[in-house]
Amino acid sequence: MARLLLWGGAAVVAAALAIFYGPPSYVWLLSEAILDRRYTLPRSLVIADSTPAGIARGARLAQLAGCTGCHGRALTGNLLRDPISIRASNLSALTRKYSDEDFDRAIRRGLRPDASSLWVMPSQAYLYMRDVDIAAILGFLRSLTPTGKATPAPEMDMAAREKIARAKLIAAADLSQTQMPAVDLGPHYSGGRYLAMFACGGCHGTELTGSQDGLAPDLKVIRRYTRQKFFNLMRRGWSANGRRLRTMAPLARDRFHILMDWEIDPLYAYLMARAKVPEVDQISRAGR
Template identity: 30%
Template sequence: MILDDPAIGSIAASNLTSGAGGVGQRYDDLDYVRAIRHGLRPDGTPLAIMPSQAYWHLSNDDLGALIAFIKSAPPVDRRVAKAELRPLGRILVGLGLFEFAANRIVHDAKRPAAPAPGVTPAYGAYLVNVGDCRLCHGAALTGGRPPEPGAPFAPGLTGKHLAEWGEAGFIATMRTGVNPEGHALDPRYMPWRDYARLSNDDLAAIYAYLQSAMNGTSAQ
């Protein structure tokens, strides 16, 4: 369950497999592209709580690999309840405070160039964009208020404290969930367990990008 609020509504994550109730029974490759990159269902209506504004940045190769992985998942029979917006949820949508990712994407825009994988600021920027780090840490990564109710203020990622950690300290933080100052990251709000699955080179590339952003030399 992605959202289950008695006032706002309930939204369950889709079953992506080809089992009973799964979208894999009816989605073809183009449907997956439309859903992942554009945040749209096959009929063109927007998907709720689908971070396609981040997945828009996926390279064609990475998107193809992701779709292949989803299609390779063993079928699981599971039907999920349809999304339901309750009165407050409908009010938030009407006021534009609950915006679908599909409405924030310029769907016919030129595809962003995908840098070659490597320990470079350019590839780090790609990973930051795909990971949607700016959703919580702010457009300039200098800190921000996450959209999730109850989430603490997300600190800036381009300050001197991160430089003081060094690359090894940054990687260790992403691997263990504890920063060099001994502060434990709350996995409810900072998905360090997901970043722990990245390779050392990927994490080093992210660190290189954050350092270049701090020095004002990066390109998003």
């Protein structure tokens, strides 16, 4: 509550200053207040699984979850252009300074060790990942040879600050606190539901209802896909009518093509079952 009051007070001050100094000052001051927020750091007891099997599984999970897509194939950092210009961290270098607890909080909570939030980090998609899977990813990260320097905290330009001030770009820590899990349809669909949340949740939200900007649809669209067409979607990025999807095709090439039939089938079964559940019932089931 105190943190909300403090943030609210900063917003009031920023609004007052905007009257005297104009919109650019308002944008900078409000975004600065948001960027300076500090959060409560939750405890984590996850320990890296550094067994050969754990490392191998962690490498695969990191690819499925999109770690290599943002941070580069060697996880040494990468410049992103969307939704803002920002450099994804050099994860290999961070292994020298981050504890397992630090990594877990960054992955699932979107938090840095100093209690500030990460940005453009899809922590909401990983919030519901099991400890054993996070441990495997940490084991994989620990197996990397540290290369280069750690990436400094980003300095937001005015374009990014305007998105932050207008709530068009939300802190990863805030997203991880507000995302609900996908509708629970029972143990028969648990495997597909779990995969959908962490593999699809970054774009479509963990509830799988789509993005606010409308670019990522509610995954009820899967009802248009036969099983074979869904396989083509996941492995080639093709739409139900055989058209190459501009966003999905690179994801299929870089991430989802590694999925086995026995993984895609439960995912398809869950998404098809979810598409048949009335929206009101989905809300009640997700909260149980």
